[in-house]
Amino acid sequence: MTAHPLGLARAALRLRGWLKAAAAMAACMAGVAFAQAVADPASELAPITQRWLNDALTRVPSSGAPLRMEVVVGELDPRLRLAPCARVEPYLPPGAKLWGRTRLGLRCVQGATNWNVFLPVTVKAFGPAWVLVGNVAPGTPLAAGDAIESEVDWAAESAPVVASPDLWVGQLASRQLVAGQALRQSMLRAPRLFQAGAQVKVVARGPGYAVSAAGQALTAAGAGETARVRMDNGRVVSGLVSENGTVEIAL
Incomplete structure (x- = not known):
């Protein structure tokens, strides 16, 4: 019940396509065609998607089912007036991760006036997890019947999902837990x-x-x-x- 590396690799290819479209958006705002703005989109975006893949693999140990990926690309501020640019370079800002709500940097590296903007991006990763069927008080041990399996967005929170019952049955609630929450590591502590x-x-x-x-x-x-x-x-x-x-x- 955790993500398979092959599924994540395929998702990385789709993510690269979404990021390519995001870079195209900035290029259009700069008044140039995307073909002119990014000479080699694959080489420009490969480091970004590889960083995403590496980060995702550290969160989800390999096993069976791949995650179902979805990326929601936000919009740049329509009030922006970007100067014409012959080359737009996408990049990840320091400390940013392509996981959950984040942002993608877009900068002009070949133009009369260099500019730098940030595009909001939300990366969702849907996969199986265990969801609480009722409220659980702090310090209460969790039993097998306290949660049911369901599909959730693993990237909705930074704390990793606890996907195996072996890892949460018998653990104690570290805080007040509410019905409908997916079990994550930060919610549990050992007896x-x-x-x-x-x-x-x-x-x-x-x-x-x-x-x-x-x-x-x-x-x-x-x-x-x-x-x-x-x-x-x-x-x-x-x-x-x-x-x-x-x-x-x-x-």
């Missing part, structure tokens, strides 16, 4: 294996050896979370909590 003040086992591991000692937890934590522990000598250390509640420190 607490110990509270602040509890005595915990700390294991420090190095190449070929492991040393264990007891300490007092300074923070509550669950499996996979980072916990701070005060050792008997007063030193405070941080480590990753294992499934059995041991705090593991890599040396």
Whole structure:
């Protein structure tokens, strides 16, 4: 129930076509034909779509179903008066991602007056996810019947979708959850294996050896979370909590 790289690659090709149309829009506003504005659209847009593909693949581990992509291209401010330009270059502004609501930069790189504008773009990625059937109070463990499978826009929020029941059944709601919401990583936290003040086992591991000692937890934590522990000598250390509640420190 996660996106397949082949499906994303095909979506990247479609995205390139949509971005090409966006660049054409700016070129038309500059009073030139698109063929004149961008000599080689494929080479101009390839880096942008490759960045999108790389970003998408980090969000959705490969498995089965491809995502169904949709791109909504907004409009430039109609009050803009762009000077004629022989070459319009599309680019992604620093920090921007082609995921959800974003923007595409368009700049004139060959004209009497160079200009730079931003075009609003919304990238949607529809795929299977688990949607809550009712409200869930903070700290409540989620059961299998709390959500049903449905198609949602994965890109509607920045937090990754939790697409497998194995990853959310038994997890706790990190905040008030509302019916109709798609389950995402930011909505969940692992059950607490110990509270602040509890005595915990700390294991420090190095190449070929492991040393264990007891300490007092300074923070509550669950499996996979980072916990701070005060050792008997007063030193405070941080480590990753294992499934059995041991705090593991890599040396």
